[in-house]
Amino acid sequence: xxxxxxxxxxxxFKRTLDAYxxxxxxxxxxxxxxLRYLAxxxxxxxxxxxxxxxxxxxxxxxxxxxxxxxxxDLGRDYVVPPLEGLxxxxxMDAFTTARDKSRWDWTLLLMLPDWIDEPMVTAAVxxxxxxxxxxxRLDDIRLETLSEGRCVQTLHVGSxxxxxxxxxxxxxxxxxxxxxRLAGTHHEIYLSDFRKVAPAQQRTILRQPVTDx
Numbered sequence: 001x002x003x004x005x006x007x008x009x010x011x012x013f014k015r016t017l018d019a020y021x022x023x024x025x026x027x028x029x030x031x032x033x034x035l036r037y038l039a040x041x042x043x044x045x046x047x048x049x050x051x052x053x054x055x056x057x058x059x060x061x062x063x064x065x066x067x068x069x070x071x072x073d074l075g076r077d078y079v080v081p082p083l084e085g086l087x088x089x090x091x092m093d094a095f096t097t098a099r100d101k102s103r104w105d106w107t108l109l110l111m112l113p114d115w116i117d118e119p120m121v122t123a124a125v126x127x128x129x130x131x132x133x134x135x136x137r138l139d140d141i142r143l144e145t146l147s148e149g150r151c152v153q154t155l156h157v158g159s160x161x162x163x164x165x166x167x168x169x170x171x172x173x174x175x176x177x178x179x180x181r182l183a184g185t186h187h188e189i190y191l192s193d194f195r196k197v198a199p200a201q202q203r204t205i206l207r208q209p210v211t212d213x
Contacts, residue, residue, distance in 0.1 A: 024155040039141070040055035056083065066121065070115070085188045086109065125138060
């Protein structure tokens with residue numbers, strides 16, 4: 001996560017981190033470095049599951065406490081990275097064919113700069129819980145490192161429900177056609193805030209870890 005910066009610069013990882021770069025309309029193969037995240041798990045339809053909304057409501061206060069602490073104590077400011085999600089089901093056709101969201105498991109993520117250490121995270125969680133409105137799922141927030149390695153990704157513009165055809169082509173055509181196979185969990189990076197942006201305009205990186213077939 002190195003970036004050329006002056007001490008007063010605010011880093012935007014969407015611009016400086018290669019793992020956040022994806023072409024629209026084609027697939028890109030890249031090596032993703034180990035990255036650390038704030039994480040919260042859940043199950044079920046993200047549109048109706050209270051656990052999903054509560055996870056989002058718990059992650060962001062901690063992320064912003066860390067951002068402010070980094071700027072204040074370390075002199076290193078940054079834009080809080082976009083929300084991300086890992087998605088899986090017992091039968092992966094639940095994503096590419098049936099789209100039965102009630103069968104989905106998920107982990108929501110917010111990436112952390114590598115200079116944020118565990119004591120800072122512990123302090124930020126405590127600060128986020130000190131106010132009058134303590135996030136319901138604050139105790140479920142944890143620190144997690146992802147080691148995804150070789151991945152294939154693309155930029156999808158449009159509704160989440162329109163991802164099925166892209167994922168089917170990725171899983172069943174492009175990946176095997178490159179002599180690769182699926183090796184990890186389906187990963188989405190929400191470059192648009194889906195709470196504010198119309199579905200047709202949403203920009204989402206779709207990522208799939210792979211390995212040699």
